Amino acid sequence: MNQVLSSLGFGIVTASILLPAAIGFTLQFSATNVLNIGFGSQMTLAAFIGYVCTSHGVGLWYALLLAGVFGGVTSLLLNRFLLTPFMRRGTTFFGMIVITIALSLVLEYTIEAIWGPQSVFYPLSTGGTVHLGSMSFTGEQLVIIGIGVALALATHALLRYTRTGKAMRAVAGNAPLARASGVPAQRIVDLAWMLSGFMGGAAGVMLGISLSSVSFTMGDTLLVEIIAAAVLGGVGQVYGAMLGSVVIGVLLEESAIVLSGAYAPISAFAVLIIVLLIRPTGLFAGTAKAKGVAA
Amino acid sequence: MVSVGALPGASAATKKASGSTLNIVSFVPFSGPDASFGDLALSGCYPAVYAVNSAGGVMGHKLACTTADTRGDPVDAVPAANALLAHASNVAAIFGPSSDEVLSTQPLLEKAKIPTFLMAGLSQYDYQTDPYYWRLTPADAAEGVAMAAWAKEHGYTRAAAVFATGTTSQGDGPASINGFKALGGKIVANVSLTPGQPSYNTEVSQVVNAHPQVIFFTAPADTSATFFAELHQLNNGVVPPTLVTEVAEEPGWINAVSGAIGLPTLEKQFAAMEAATPPESIPGWVAFHHALYASPKKVPNVGQYVDDPFTLSYYDAGILVALAMDQTHSAKPAVFNQAILGLSTPGAGKVVVHTYAAGAAAIAKGKKVAFIGASGNLYINKHHNVAGAFAAVSEGTNPHRIALVSAKLMAKAAA
Numbered sequence: 131m132n133q134v135l136s137s138l139g140f141g142i143v144t145a146s147i148l149l150p151a152a153i154g155f156t157l158q159f160s161a162t163n164v165l166n167i168g169f170g171s172q173m174t175l176a177a178f179i180g181y182v183c184t185s186h187g188v189g190l191w192y193a194l195l196l197a198g199v200f201g202g203v204t205s206l207l208l209n210r211f212l213l214t215p216f217m218r219r220g221t222t223f224f225g226m227i228v229i230t231i232a233l234s235l236v237l238e239y240t241i242e243a244i245w246g247p248q249s250v251f252y253p254l255s256t257g258g259t260v261h262l263g264s265m266s267f268t269g270e271q272l273v274i275i276g277i278g279v280a281l282a283l284a285t286h287a288l289l290r291y292t293r294t295g296k297a298m299r300a301v302a303g304n305a306p307l308a309r310a311s312g313v314p315a316q317r318i319v320d321l322a323w324m325l326s327g328f329m330g331g332a333a334g335v336m337l338g339i340s341l342s343s344v345s346f347t348m349g350d351t352l353l354v355e356i357i358a359a360a361v362l363g364g365v366g367q368v369y370g371a372m373l374g375s376v377v378i379g380v381l382l383e384e385s386a387i388v389l390s391g392a393y394a395p396i397s398a399f400a401v402l403i404i405v406l407l408i409r410p411t412g413l414f415a416g417t418a419k420a421k422g423v424a425a
Numbered sequence: 426m427v428s429v430g431a432l433p434g435a436s437a438a439t440k441k442a443s444g445s446t447l448n449i450v451s452f453v454p455f456s457g458p459d460a461s462f463g464d465l466a467l468s469g470c471y472p473a474v475y476a477v478n479s480a481g482g483v484m485g486h487k488l489a490c491t492t493a494d495t496r497g498d499p500v501d502a503v504p505a506a507n508a509l510l511a512h513a514s515n516v517a518a519i520f521g522p523s524s525d526e527v528l529s530t531q532p533l534l535e536k537a538k539i540p541t542f543l544m545a546g547l548s549q550y551d552y553q554t555d556p557y558y559w560r561l562t563p564a565d566a567a568e569g570v571a572m573a574a575w576a577k578e579h580g581y582t583r584a585a586a587v588f589a590t591g592t593t594s595q596g597d598g599p600a601s602i603n604g605f606k607a608l609g610g611k612i613v614a615n616v617s618l619t620p621g622q623p624s625y626n627t628e629v630s631q632v633v634n635a636h637p638q639v640i641f642f643t644a645p646a647d648t649s650a651t652f653f654a655e656l657h658q659l660n661n662g663v664v665p666p667t668l669v670t671e672v673a674e675e676p677g678w679i680n681a682v683s684g685a686i687g688l689p690t691l692e693k694q695f696a697a698m699e700a701a702t703p704p705e706s707i708p709g710w711v712a713f714h715h716a717l718y719a720s721p722k723k724v725p726n727v728g729q730y731v732d733d734p735f736t737l738s739y740y741d742a743g744i745l746v747a748l749a750m751d752q753t754h755s756a757k758p759a760v761f762n763q764a765i766l767g768l769s770t771p772g773a774g775k776v777v778v779h780t781y782a783a784g785a786a787a788i789a790k791g792k793k794v795a796f797i798g799a800s801g802n803l804y805i806n807k808h809h810n811v812a813g814a815f816a817a818v819s820e821g822t823n824p825h826r827i828a829l830v831s832a833k834l835m836a837k838a839a840a
């Protein structure tokens with residue numbers, strides 16, 4: 131029982147990192163219909179920017195904010211100058227996936243060329259630990275949980291209570307209809323890419339803090355879990371991604387008790403396969419069907 | 426490809442004439458990415474041959490160092506091995522093959538029945554039984570053996586083995602576990618870490634719950650940082666004494682783990698096992714050093730080899746081969762090969778010698794000898810492997826040697 135609770139604590143931390151990552155991934159997909167496999171590498175790039183900031187004396191949490199902003203701007207530029215031209219030429223859904231795979235590789239090797247193959251590290255405190263029953267958290271882990279929850283609530287507020295959020299939901303639901311209704315679709319798409327990049331950038335730094343290191347393949351390693359969380363919730367469903375993040379994050383840690391730790395990631399793959407078999411639209415059906423991802 | 430011209434006496438009759446030259450063939454890469462292996466083998470061969478020849482040769486024969494280039498390629502090495510074996514009658518010993526070509530050429534070289542001194546650390550040869558194969562440098566797994574010996578030496582009886590999945594750990598992990606058990610220790614947790622996981626809390630919990638006195642550990646920097654950060658977290662800020670491999674001496678590893686648990690903890694609790702050569706004051710090394718510079722044939726930049734474990738071991742191998750010939754009164758490898766083990770092992774009634782000349786003179790007087798050469802006491806085990814000399818080195822920004830690991834305990838752990 132103690133082990134279950136202890137793992138639950140780590141699962142909450144992992145879920146808190148997956149939250150902004152999966153929200154960003156699915157938010158962008160719902161608005162643009164581009165399955166961005168380069169998302170993990172964008173996270174990594176932002177995490178390295180966070181490292182540059184901290185190595186120049188910027189505080190860790192300010193560095194996270196700056197990395198998020200960098201991620202947002204980079205994401206916007208990548209969409210404008212790389213992906214949009216392909217979409218205008220009528221590149222197919224799968225063609226766009228291939229382009230984002232290429233983008234992922236280019237980013238990954240660029241990071242390696244600049245910072246080298248060795249991992250880099252944030253300055254972390256090695257101070258006390260907070261115990262909640264069998265669960266224990268470092269100060270940084272508590273802040274990560276706080277940021278994850280805050281970003282999820284902010285996304286909820288954006289989508290539910292602002293005109294921009296409603297416009298994003300409209301574009302996600304039916305882009306041509308939204309355009310016909312006067313919604314500035316291109317601006318909304320830009321915003322979706324920016325928010326996606328910001329979320330990914332923040333998640334990249336959070337992951338680097340949690341791992342105590344930042345490596346050039348770090349984001350790609352988490353991509354399967356991010357996709358699993360998004361699929362579980364229903365591709366393109368932001369609230370589904372939130373629920374999927376919590377389930378996958380906790381499942382990853384708890385499954386390590388039953389399976390060997392080495393096989394724990396299998397649980398994410400297993401969820402992915404089972405959901406696709408039983409409920410291809412995910413727990414929150416809707417966009418996936420509309421986008422033609424699921425039947 | 427082997428160069429026939431590189432094998433003096435290759436065209437000689439199968440039956441050796443008195444005074445013919447016997448060759449020690451360096452069968453390693455002399456070209457390609459691992460071309461440096463060639464000079465490494467020759468750097469030990471030249472001084473050994475000089476030491477023997479300047480003492481009048483062995484049984485009327487002069488020795489020579491020759492070469493067969495494997496190019497470091499398992500495919501190219503096969504015809505090179507065939508060419509070498511076609512002229513094997515004058516070959517007294519083979520220095521090599523290296524890890525690059527050892528597996529592809531093993532079936533050929535085994536048939537030759539010539540003493541073969543491997544330059545391959547692969548774990549496949551840790552318990553090998555071919556009587557003609559010798560490995561006088563530590564196996565890749567030797568750091569694991571050193572961990573076991575160091576832990577035993579310091580009175581630890583309960584250890585946790587924590588190794589990342591990967592080729593290096595495949596050697597170190599089992600070696601530390603088997604070695605510690607052989608020394609009477611108990612492995613209370615045996616944990617594998619798969620690099621790239623978001624957390625290792627389950628693995629850490631296994632270690633914490635087992636209450637080890639010491640941890641044997643090898644993993645890449647990023648995996649290590651995550652593991653030790655969580656160990657620090659789940660064990661109330663306490664990290665047990667931890668023995669790591671040479672990889673952990675790299676600055677990237679030190680930065681990673683010190684960032685995760687703090688530099689003071691790293692410096693206090695961690696020690697790395699590092700291959701060590703004996704002090705330059707021992708008589709065997711002094712004799713080697715003299716021969717290295719006195720030999721008319723030298724490898725380029727010879728000074729860089731004076732403390733290389735491979736150079737020292739190949740020098741010792743050359744001397745052991747010559748003494749084995751003297752002891753068995755035979756230049757036939759099938760006959761003298763069996764004397765090598767005894768000559769390398771000190772024992773009651775044996776005269777310890779440090780040079781070929783002294784050994785040959787003692788044998789001529791009918792005495793039993795033990796050769797302690799440039800590498801010091803080799804402690805060759807029944808699998809013709811050596812544990813090698815290892816030192817524990819502190820971790821941190823200013824690493825320093827703590828002490829040599831007991832060679833006796835290492836030999837016992839590796840047996």
